[in-house]
Amino acid sequence: MEATHDADLSEVLLAQVREALAAGTPRHVQGGGSKARCGRPVDAPPLDVRGHRGIVSYDPSELVVTVRAGTPLAALEATLEAHGQMLAFEPPHYAADATVGGTTAAGLSGPRRPWAGSVRDFVLGCRVITGHGRHLRFGGQVMKNVAGYDVSRLMAGSHGCLGVVTEVSFKVLPRPRASASLRLEMSRETALRKFAEWGRQPLPISAACHDGVAALLRLEGGEGSVDAARRQLGGEALPDAFWTALRDHALPFFADPRPLWRLSAPAHRCPAALPGDALVDWGGAQVWLASDAGADAVRAAAVAAGGHADCFTPGAAASPLHPLPEALARHHRQLKAQLDPHRIFNPGRMYEWL
C-alpha cells in the first residue's frame, strides 16, 4: 500500500532489517518498482521503503535538498520546480510511482547527463541501514566534502545490494531561463559528426539525440544564447515534451516488442549498427537498441566500441547487466561480503552471484 503522507519510518525499516538479519532471510529492498526491469528479479519478501517519505530539509539558497528515500520523485521535482530549481541529471521516472531511493539505487540519468552529470555526481550524502543493522550517515549537505570514503556515491547505482538507502541529499541547480528544441533531418553518421562539431562551439546544447531520421537538439540557458543558437542551427521546432518522453521511454520507439538494450560507449565511438532499430542519445554516448540480435552480438558490438550493454527487457538476456570481467567481479564480491555479509539485501539483483 502506498503511503500518501510524510512520515519518518526509519525506526520501522531498521527493525525490519534487524529482524531479517536475525532470521537470516534476505529482503527485496524496493520503492515503486518502476526500475524493476533494469536488473534481475529478487526472490525474497519485500522491504518497502515507500512509507518513509517527505522532504527533510530544503534551503533553495544552499542548492541542496535532503529527502527521504520513499518520497515520490514527482513530488520532489514539483517542490524544486516551485522554487525554480531542478535535479539537473534529469532522472527517468518510467512510471508514476518512481521514488527518490529507487532513482539513486538504479543510478540512471536522463538526456542532460553528458552536459550536467549523472545521479552519482549530484549525490552529496545519504543515510543507509547497513548489513550490520546500523543506521549511518555518510557525506553531507555541503558542496565539497572529501572526509572519509565516498560511500554515498557508492550507493548510487548499487541497486540496493549494499544497504537500504533511507535518505539522500542532492545538489540541485536553477532551472534554465530559456529553452528551445530543434529537429534537423540528417543521417546518423552526419548527426554524430555534427554533435562532435557543435560540442567544440559555445552552443548551449543540453540534449542531443538521433531517432534514425533526424537529429533532435535541446538548447538551454539565457534567452540571448538560446535564440542565437536557434538561429545558427536552423531546423524545425520540436516540443520540449519530447525530452520527457525520451527520458521516460514513452516515445513510440520504446513500444517495440523486440528486446530493448542500452549500449553505453564513448560518444566518438558510437557502437556499430546492429540489426534492429536504434535511438542514439547523449550525443552518441548512449544507444537504445530494439533488436532480436542475441545478447552475445549486442555485447560484442558494445565492447568493441569500448563500452557495455544492459538489457531492459526481462527474460531476454541471462544477465540483464553487462557481465563483469573477473577483476571487477572480485571487487564487487568483496564489497558485498564486507558490507552485506549475511546477503540480506537484494541478493541476485545485479548478478546471480552477487
Next chain:
Amino acid sequence: MDGTIPRRQLPAVLNGTATLAAEYGLRVANVFHAGDGNMHPLILFDANRPGELERAEALGGKILELCVAVGGTITGEHGVGREKINQMCVQFSSDELTFFHAVKAAFDPAGLLNPGKNVPTLHRCAEFGAMHVHHGELPFPELERF
C-alpha cells in the same frame, strides 16, 4: 585548514573562528571559497616560540570541529591523510568508521596500503577522546603526539 560548511553558516563560523583564535592567543587570516562554503583559515604562528606550533595545531582542530558542529565537514578539498585524522573521530561515529574500514578491507584485505592513514582506528579515536583539548591546554603537553 580546509573545512566546508553550509553557506548560511558563514557569519557564525567566521565569528566562532575569531573567538577561538582569541582563546588560543593566535591570529587567523580568513581565506575562503565563499560560494562553496569552503573555509581556508590561515593560522599565524611563530615556530621559534616554544609551544606555538602545538597551539596552532590545536586551534586548527577546534576550527574543524566547529565546521562539523554547524553541519559541515573537516575537509572539502585537501583530504584527511594524517594531519586531520583525529577530527575524523569528531565527524564520524565509531559505526561509520567501522563501515569505512570494511570498504577498505574490500579493496585491501591484507591491510597493506597506507595503514593508519585516512580513516582512524577506533583505538586512536578513544585515545583522542581521552586527550581532548580543554581550554587550549592539552594534558601532558610534553608527550609527542602521533
